[in-house]
Amino acid sequence: LPISSIGSCISCTSNSEHWQKNRAWQLALHLASVVRVRKLEPNIITSNSLIMASTRAQRWRQALESWDGLSENRLEPTSMSYTAAMNTCEAAGKWLQALEFLQDMQWRNVTHVVTHTAAISACGKCGDWQGALFLLYDMESLRMHPTLVSINAAMDACAIGNQWLA
Numbered sequence: 001l002p003i004s005s006i007g008s009c010i011s012c013t014s015n016s017e018h019w020q021k022n023r024a025w026q027l028a029l030h031l032a033s034v035v036r037v038r039k040l041e042p043n044i045i046t047s048n049s050l051i052m053a054s055t056r057a058q059r060w061r062q063a064l065e066s067w068d069g070l071s072e073n074r075l076e077p078t079s080m081s082y083t084a085a086m087n088t089c090e091a092a093g094k095w096l097q098a099l100e101f102l103q104d105m106q107w108r109n110v111t112h113v114v115t116h117t118a119a120i121s122a123c124g125k126c127g128d129w130q131g132a133l134f135l136l137y138d139m140e141s142l143r144m145h146p147t148l149v150s151i152n153a154a155m156d157a158c159a160i161g162n163q164w165l166a
Contacts, residue, residue, distance in 0.1 A: 026057065044075050051084040060092035079105070079112035086115060090122035098122035099131070111142055117150040124157025132157030 035042050042050075047070055054063035067085045070077050077085075082105045089098035102119040105111055116139050123131040136154040139146050158164065 042069070042073055042075075044070075044078055044081065047073070047075055048078070048080050048084050051081065051088065055084065055088040055091055058091070060088055060094075063088040064097075077105075077108070077110070079110050079115050082110065083112070083115045083118050086118035086122055090118060090125055093126055095122040095126040095128055095131070102135070106142075111144065113139070113144050113147060113150065116142075116144060117147065117153055120150060120157065121153040124153055124160055127157075127161050129154075129157040129161030129163045 034040075035046060047066060050066040050069075051063045054060075054066055064085070067077075067081070067088075070081060082101050085101050086098045089095065089101065098119050099122075102115065105115060116135060120132045120135045123129070123135065132154045136146055136150060139150065
Protein backbone atom coordinates (compact mmCIF):
# COMPACT_ATOMS: atom_id res chain seq x y z
CA LEU A 1 0.00 0.00 0.00
CA PRO A 2 1.67 3.23 -1.06
CA ILE A 3 1.75 5.90 1.61
CA SER A 4 0.42 8.44 -0.89
CA SER A 5 -2.87 6.53 -1.00
CA ILE A 6 -3.48 7.04 2.68
CA GLY A 7 -5.68 10.08 2.88
CA SER A 8 -7.04 10.13 6.39
CA CYS A 9 -6.44 9.12 9.93
CA ILE A 10 -9.18 6.50 9.59
CA SER A 11 -7.34 4.67 6.84
CA CYS A 12 -4.11 4.92 8.84
CA THR A 13 -5.92 3.40 11.80
CA SER A 14 -7.43 0.49 9.90
CA ASN A 15 -4.16 -0.25 8.12
CA SER A 16 -2.27 -0.03 11.41
CA GLU A 17 -4.69 -2.50 13.03
CA HIS A 18 -4.32 -4.87 10.06
CA TRP A 19 -0.53 -4.79 10.23
CA GLN A 20 -0.55 -5.24 14.01
CA LYS A 21 -2.59 -8.41 13.66
CA ASN A 22 -0.18 -9.71 11.05
CA ARG A 23 2.82 -8.91 13.27
CA ALA A 24 4.26 -6.30 10.95
CA TRP A 25 5.03 -3.88 13.77
CA GLN A 26 7.48 -1.80 11.78
CA LEU A 27 4.85 -1.00 9.19
CA ALA A 28 2.29 -0.14 11.88
CA LEU A 29 4.81 2.19 13.50
CA HIS A 30 5.60 3.72 10.11
CA LEU A 31 1.91 4.48 9.57
CA ALA A 32 1.84 6.18 12.94
CA SER A 33 4.66 8.43 11.80
CA VAL A 34 2.63 9.23 8.68
CA VAL A 35 -0.18 10.43 10.95
CA ARG A 36 2.28 12.77 12.69
CA VAL A 37 4.02 14.01 9.51
CA ARG A 38 0.75 14.76 7.74
CA LYS A 39 -0.51 16.45 10.90
CA LEU A 40 -3.60 14.30 10.92
CA GLU A 41 -5.57 14.31 14.14
CA PRO A 42 -5.31 10.84 15.62
CA ASN A 43 -8.39 9.38 17.23
CA ILE A 44 -8.42 7.11 20.26
CA ILE A 45 -8.26 3.98 18.09
CA THR A 46 -5.18 5.24 16.26
CA SER A 47 -3.52 6.15 19.55
CA ASN A 48 -4.35 2.81 21.18
CA SER A 49 -3.04 0.98 18.11
CA LEU A 50 0.21 2.90 18.28
CA ILE A 51 0.67 2.10 21.98
CA MET A 52 0.07 -1.60 21.29
CA ALA A 53 2.29 -1.71 18.21
CA SER A 54 5.11 0.06 20.07
CA THR A 55 4.82 -2.39 22.95
CA ARG A 56 4.89 -5.39 20.65
CA ALA A 57 7.95 -3.92 18.93
CA GLN A 58 9.57 -3.56 22.38
CA ARG A 59 9.74 0.22 22.07
CA TRP A 60 8.59 1.04 25.59
CA ARG A 61 9.55 4.71 25.48
CA GLN A 62 7.66 5.26 22.24
CA ALA A 63 4.60 3.47 23.66
CA LEU A 64 4.57 5.67 26.75
CA GLU A 65 5.14 8.79 24.61
CA SER A 66 2.07 7.74 22.63
CA TRP A 67 0.18 7.58 25.93
CA ASP A 68 1.29 11.14 26.66
CA GLY A 69 -0.02 12.08 23.22
CA LEU A 70 -3.56 11.28 24.35
CA SER A 71 -3.77 14.39 26.50
CA GLU A 72 -1.92 16.47 23.89
CA ASN A 73 -4.61 15.49 21.37
CA ARG A 74 -7.40 15.99 23.94
CA LEU A 75 -8.39 12.33 23.82
CA GLU A 76 -9.99 10.58 26.78
CA PRO A 77 -8.29 7.28 27.53
CA THR A 78 -10.48 4.20 27.35
CA SER A 79 -10.09 0.92 29.19
CA MET A 80 -8.26 -0.29 26.05
CA SER A 81 -5.84 2.65 26.35
CA TYR A 82 -5.11 1.78 29.96
CA THR A 83 -4.71 -1.92 29.19
CA ALA A 84 -2.25 -1.12 26.39
CA ALA A 85 -0.28 1.23 28.67
CA MET A 86 -0.19 -1.32 31.50
CA ASN A 87 0.93 -4.06 29.11
CA THR A 88 3.77 -1.72 28.15
CA CYS A 89 4.66 -1.26 31.81
CA GLU A 90 4.55 -5.01 32.37
CA ALA A 91 6.85 -5.69 29.41
CA ALA A 92 9.24 -2.92 30.47
CA GLY A 93 9.29 -4.01 34.12
CA LYS A 94 7.70 -0.76 35.32
CA TRP A 95 5.12 -2.14 37.73
CA LEU A 96 4.88 1.06 39.80
CA GLN A 97 3.88 2.99 36.71
CA ALA A 98 1.30 0.29 35.91
CA LEU A 99 -0.20 0.86 39.34
CA GLU A 100 -0.29 4.61 38.67
CA PHE A 101 -2.24 3.92 35.48
CA LEU A 102 -4.64 1.71 37.44
CA GLN A 103 -5.12 4.42 40.06
CA ASP A 104 -5.80 7.02 37.36
CA MET A 105 -8.21 4.63 35.69
CA GLN A 106 -10.12 4.14 38.93
CA TRP A 107 -10.21 7.91 39.47
CA ARG A 108 -11.75 8.31 35.99
CA ASN A 109 -14.13 5.42 36.74
CA VAL A 110 -13.19 3.33 33.70
CA THR A 111 -12.06 0.20 35.53
CA HIS A 112 -12.18 -3.11 33.68
CA VAL A 113 -11.31 -6.71 34.50
CA VAL A 114 -8.75 -6.93 31.69
CA THR A 115 -6.94 -3.82 32.86
CA HIS A 116 -6.90 -4.98 36.47
CA THR A 117 -5.49 -8.29 35.26
CA ALA A 118 -2.75 -6.45 33.34
CA ALA A 119 -1.79 -4.66 36.56
CA ILE A 120 -1.73 -7.98 38.47
CA SER A 121 0.52 -9.43 35.80
CA ALA A 122 2.83 -6.38 35.87
CA CYS A 123 3.22 -6.76 39.65
CA GLY A 124 3.93 -10.46 39.26
CA LYS A 125 6.59 -10.01 36.59
CA CYS A 126 8.45 -7.69 38.95
CA GLY A 127 8.12 -10.00 41.95
CA ASP A 128 5.52 -7.98 43.85
CA TRP A 129 3.33 -10.93 44.79
CA GLN A 130 1.70 -8.98 47.64
CA GLY A 131 0.63 -6.22 45.26
CA ALA A 132 -0.71 -8.82 42.83
CA LEU A 133 -2.80 -10.46 45.57
CA PHE A 134 -4.03 -7.09 46.80
CA LEU A 135 -5.21 -6.22 43.28
CA LEU A 136 -6.92 -9.59 42.94
CA TYR A 137 -8.83 -9.02 46.19
CA ASP A 138 -9.47 -5.41 45.19
CA MET A 139 -11.35 -6.64 42.12
CA GLU A 140 -14.04 -8.09 44.34
CA SER A 141 -14.41 -4.84 46.32
CA LEU A 142 -14.94 -3.08 42.98
CA ARG A 143 -17.63 -5.66 42.11
CA MET A 144 -15.50 -7.17 39.37
CA HIS A 145 -15.38 -10.90 38.89
CA PRO A 146 -11.79 -12.14 38.51
CA THR A 147 -11.31 -14.36 35.50
CA LEU A 148 -9.12 -17.42 35.27
CA VAL A 149 -6.51 -15.19 33.65
CA SER A 150 -6.65 -12.83 36.68
CA ILE A 151 -6.26 -15.73 39.10
CA ASN A 152 -3.44 -17.30 37.05
CA ALA A 153 -1.61 -13.95 36.95
CA ALA A 154 -1.82 -13.74 40.76
CA MET A 155 -0.67 -17.36 41.08
CA ASP A 156 2.27 -16.63 38.76
CA ALA A 157 3.18 -13.67 40.96
CA CYS A 158 3.19 -15.92 44.02
CA ALA A 159 5.31 -18.49 42.20
CA ILE A 160 7.85 -15.87 41.11
CA GLY A 161 7.99 -14.63 44.72
CA ASN A 162 8.33 -18.21 46.05
CA GLN A 163 5.10 -17.74 47.99
CA TRP A 164 3.40 -21.05 47.30
CA LEU A 165 1.22 -20.85 50.41
CA ALA A 166 0.00 -17.29 49.83
